[in-house]
Amino acid sequence: MPPTLSLATSRAPKSAPTTRRRLEALPVGIFLAFAALPAAAPFAGGEHLLTLGSRVMIFAIAAVALDLLVGYGALISFGHAAFIGLGAYAVGILAAHGIGDALISLPAALAASALYAFLTGIVCLRTKGVYFIMITLAFGQMAFFTASSLAPYGGDDGLTIAARSTFAGFALLKNERAFYYVVFVALLGTYLFCRALVGSRFGRVLRGAKENPVRMAAMGFDVYRFQLATYVIAGMLGGLSGFLLANASEFVSPAYMSWQRSGELIVMVLLGGLGSLNGAIIGSAAFLLTEEWLSGFTEDWKVIFGPVLVLVVLFARGGLIGVIAELRRRFGRA
Amino acid sequence: MPEAMLRLERLRKKFGALVVTDDLTLDVRPNELHAVIGPNGAGKTTLINQISGLVSPDAGSIVFAGRDITTLPMHTRAGLGVARTFQVSSILPGFSALENVALAVQARSGSSFRVLGRAAAEPALNAPAMAALADVGLAERALTPAGQLSHGEKRALELAIALAMEPKLLLLDEPMAGTGRDETTRLVRMLDRLKGRFAVVLVEHDMTAVFALADRISVLIYGRIIATGAPAEVRADQRVVAAYLGDEME
Numbered sequence: 202m203p204p205t206l207s208l209a210t211s212r213a214p215k216s217a218p219t220t221r222r223r224l225e226a227l228p229v230g231i232f233l234a235f236a237a238l239p240a241a242a243p244f245a246g247g248e249h250l251l252t253l254g255s256r257v258m259i260f261a262i263a264a265v266a267l268d269l270l271v272g273y274g275a276l277i278s279f280g281h282a283a284f285i286g287l288g289a290y291a292v293g294i295l296a297a298h299g300i301g302d303a304l305i306s307l308p309a310a311l312a313a314s315a316l317y318a319f320l321t322g323i324v325c326l327r328t329k330g331v332y333f334i335m336i337t338l339a340f341g342q343m344a345f346f347t348a349s350s351l352a353p354y355g356g357d358d359g360l361t362i363a364a365r366s367t368f369a370g371f372a373l374l375k376n377e378r379a380f381y382y383v384v385f386v387a388l389l390g391t392y393l394f395c396r397a398l399v400g401s402r403f404g405r406v407l408r409g410a411k412e413n414p415v416r417m418a419a420m421g422f423d424v425y426r427f428q429l430a431t432y433v434i435a436g437m438l439g440g441l442s443g444f445l446l447a448n449a450s451e452f453v454s455p456a457y458m459s460w461q462r463s464g465e466l467i468v469m470v471l472l473g474g475l476g477s478l479n480g481a482i483i484g485s486a487a488f489l490l491t492e493e494w495l496s497g498f499t500e501d502w503k504v505i506f507g508p509v510l511v512l513v514v515l516f517a518r519g520g521l522i523g524v525i526a527e528l529r530r531r532f533g534r535a
Numbered sequence: 536m537p538e539a540m541l542r543l544e545r546l547r548k549k550f551g552a553l554v555v556t557d558d559l560t561l562d563v564r565p566n567e568l569h570a571v572i573g574p575n576g577a578g579k580t581t582l583i584n585q586i587s588g589l590v591s592p593d594a595g596s597i598v599f600a601g602r603d604i605t606t607l608p609m610h611t612r613a614g615l616g617v618a619r620t621f622q623v624s625s626i627l628p629g630f631s632a633l634e635n636v637a638l639a640v641q642a643r644s645g646s647s648f649r650v651l652g653r654a655a656a657e658p659a660l661n662a663p664a665m666a667a668l669a670d671v672g673l674a675e676r677a678l679t680p681a682g683q684l685s686h687g688e689k690r691a692l693e694l695a696i697a698l699a700m701e702p703k704l705l706l707l708d709e710p711m712a713g714t715g716r717d718e719t720t721r722l723v724r725m726l727d728r729l730k731g732r733f734a735v736v737l738v739e740h741d742m743t744a745v746f747a748l749a750d751r752i753s754v755l756i757y758g759r760i761i762a763t764g765a766p767a768e769v770r771a772d773q774r775v776v777a778a779y780l781g782d783e784m785e
Contacts, residue, residue, distance in 0.1 A: 417638075
């Protein structure tokens with residue numbers, strides 16, 4: 202886009218080029234597809250399709266949050282599953298004590314993840330690069346082993362939840378379709394919030410710190426505080442995802458916070474494309490659907506999935522979202 | 536003599552066995568352009584790094600506008616009014632030139648802990664940023680990604696970022712390094728125009744530029760200042776000529 206001459210007369214342009222306001226086709230398409238999925242359920246898969254759709258959206262929430270850290274903050278967290286686990290255990294532990302209402306368990310899930318993110322973030326964010334990856338992994342493993350040793354709450358075996366959370370007494374989540382739409386709203390809210398955050402003053406500092414932290418400090422920004430706040434936000438969204446996951450499966454297990462799970466979340470974000478938020482949603486859908494499909498053929502589906510992932514990373518650097526953009530450039534109006 | 540804008544007192548810094556700043560005392564007056572010259576390895580960049588807070592001194596004190604800033608982190612010093620450029624241009628390559636400068640405006644206007652509202656559409660940030668870009672002659676390049684600017688333009692952009700911070704003290708680390716003759720002339724003219732708005736510490740090898748711009752010059756050799764004074768005095772100083780200017784001037 203050629204800069205107009207009017208700029209030379211020091212008039213500020215109405216919008217800068219990095220973020221555009223216009224309604225973008227891709228996210229609209231993604232959310233329309235999710236919204237329409239229940240209508241397709243009676244013809245294909247029924248209840249199972251809804252369960253699968255909910256699961257995709259639940260992981261998409263965690264993946265979008267992780268993209269905030271990895272894609273916009275260059276903070277490669279290898280312990281993001283811990284937040285899913287924390288959110289899930291908040292539901293499970295409260296339920297075990299007879300507290301099954303979301304008005305208590307959801308705030309508890311968010312508060313637990315926020316506190317954990319804050320306390321570990323204080324330490325983790327003092328490190329950079331590979332060390333940050335390792336220390337987030339270490340904290341993730343700590344959470345995993347803590348959960349495994351919670352004997353009163355099932356230990357290794359996990360914990361079955363008697364019933365899905367109620368909302369102020371209403372058994373809203375009991376109906377699979379209603380649950381699906383609650384998850385849909387949660388993902389939409391997460392996406393819109395993260396979208397706004399990225400383009401805000403706050404988000405600009407975060408993105409700036411990814412590009413050049415020394416320059417940001419020289420401008421007067423205490424980068425650490427912004428990164429810590431982002432870490433807490435991403436952690437809380439992970440907790441939200443965990444709250445929903447516990448309700449989806451009516452079961453809580455230490456496996457939710459295993460490092461493999463953290464790795465899968467990173468794979469989802471990479472597969473979809475870093476730093477776009479849309480990519481994280483597409484990535485989690487692609488990952489979970491491929492898993493569903495391949496595991497229908499063989500138990501060792503990862504043997505097939507692994508090489509596919511290598512190919513994506515090698516040949517489609519921008520992830521699936523990069524591929525989509527390329528296809529649109531070649532075959533359609535941009 | 537007015538109170539100093541910046542006062543370095545008995546500053547010391549060692550890297551291993553190498554003393555890079557050796558018991559250095561220096562005053563920079565309000566609104567003066569104070570050049571620091573000296574051969575390579577004299578410790579000029581390390582000095583700038585200590586003033587801006589990128590490197591902390593081993594001993595001594597840094598007093599800025601009457602306040603001891605020796606132990607303050609870089610971002611706090613920036614907030615107080617210490618701006619700097621880097622020997623190798625330090626910009627946000629993925630941001631547009633305008634956004635680079637708008638961030639500097641944002642740093643000193645209102646909270647940056649706002650997660651709603653598009654920062655890129657805030658006139659309160661963009662207008663001063665455009666003014667700073669216009670000041671350095673980059674207005675037409677406002678929407679160009681900073682990474683795509685030419686070397687000289689990146690230099691100018693760094694200067695615009697510094698200007699947008701409304702500094703009380705500007706630290707320039709070899710702004711002419713690597714620029715062509717025309718660019719250098721442009722930069723000298725620009726600095727000459729900006730000079731007097733705030734105090735400037737200019738580290739530079741281009742002696743023509745230094746003698747054209749400086750109000751006072753300090754000569755730094757092996758981490759020590761061997762002379763400080765008006766350009767004419769420094770040029771006439773026998774120790775300076777022997778140690779440094781002799782080969783630089785002729």
